[in-house]
Amino acid sequence: MAATFISVILMIEAAAVIGVGVYTAIVAFGEEGMHIVGTLFLAAVCLGLGVFLIQAARGMRSGRPWSRGAALAWQVLQIGLALGSFNPDNRIVWLALLLAIPAIVVLALVFRQSVTDWLARGERQQALSAMPLVDIGGRRLSVFDSPAQESAGDVVVFESGLGASGAFWQLVERELQGCARLVSYDRAGYGTSDAAQGDRGLEALADDLDALLETLRSQRLVLVGHSWGGPIVRLVARRRRARGQDVTGLVLVDPSDEGASMFFGRAFAASDAMQRALSVPLARTGLLRRLYGTVLKPLTGELLDAVAEASASVTAARASNAELLGVTAGLEGLLAHPEAETDAPVTVISGARSGRSDRRQRAELIRAHQRRAVQARNGRHVLAPHSGHMVPLSEPEVVADEVRRLLA
Template structure:
């Protein structure tokens, strides 16, 4: 199982970043997770690509096995670290695969990566222009309060197993156990709170200073289902995801999944990458 993989640490953009590489190929596929997740989000996807590409999954600064990030990172800081990672490990040809908040990071990073950027796969990305983000501050504060409670409760791993049982159903046991040790801990949830604040700031920043539209091929995968907490704005988010996809000429497809598409539909994610690889 992938959790036996040996990783390495790199000093990038002033941060110690933990990276896991596997597979082989002239093109590197680099994965960028959404808020609250690290390299383990991609455990079901990575093995499906090792025969056609070099895969790179990593923990952002402050998350998982990477070093602490001081001060808390902005989306632009995360993008700069991603660019440094690619320059170190994949300077010739890269495909970026991003989930949720990770879409903001890779879109900002894409500005600095041409001509090595061969494609983007955006999976249920955060569409900053959607009207439900016009006054997102109250939602961000409510989310922070929920995470603060979870941060306190995370002192008890048995309790966190109960609170995160949906992840236990979606991910393989070895992956889920790693998430419990790294992400669903007081330190991990503290960093998730920082990431949610970074998203809140990025909404305004992206609206006033949007990234350049990517010139590479783009695939956009949207989740067709929503859980109870996400259902209110699901249709709006899908609409604005599609609007962005149409603005860049993306190949757009639905996933029969809720938000965590890499866990529920890993074969679909891998197929999207393979199409960009030309095979």
């Protein structure tokens, strides 16, 4: 990568400048009077420039946008020094070339598209790191919070599926902008949220969402969960109902459901084991991020990069693996303790599209979703006709319409 090559050149230049500084400092002790002061000052300047170049090299390697300007400034100065030292009469052309060649190489590379993309990625990481962090009792969660222009007491909280950042909901949130306070978040280990130790099963994930909800003031609360986020919001809604804090409604978007036997079969267990074995190595090599780019196709540009950055790091892959370990047990727990009927409306959205390989599983999941809607006193089942599993990306308006219906 060009950025890596630039970083290496900057480090070599830093070593050279520091070497000159050390040599100058040694020479200074052989000087007398004012000469020693001037020589020591020159040595200090060289050492300071060396430190500056080390920081610029580290910044370029980490994708810090400011590092390009730092590299440019030094290379222009270095070319000036090369021109000043060029003197064919004294046969020191080699010194001018030694200064000029690396400077020209860096100037040729620093505006390449790959470097621009790399620095833009670093800028996005800085933007993500600037997201508000909410303390939930010893750990912090990165929260995406869009205040409402109207209906300040209405809050919609989005829970992502396994392995996905809270930024995954941005297309749905755009559809709902201004109608309520919209809150999504990165679960522990994703994005800039603090990682969590120990069990990360369904109960632990519900604990985090429950704690986050306690930091929000709401008159009406709608919980929206996609995939594995569905059981999480269902469990939290059950807890709140037991405390007399029933939610206004639930929107379950193609949720995992204990009524589908596919989650307890050998095929799911094998897929689960393979994912846990491969996700961290794929994250280390950067291939996991590429896979996310394929899965998240409806997202583009900076939004796609933001979701992929938060979801495909090594820390996020470990968090996803820890959650995956608790999926089957979590669904078994829901199966063993059925939910009591509630007056709160529940909408279950199913993706209607399937491929040849998952046609049977898709049909079984839709049937489970239909039963889930029937079991709720005010249940409703909705088909997203143009979507498979990723309804929030392919048909965000379907999700947004159901949220609006609950808040009407």
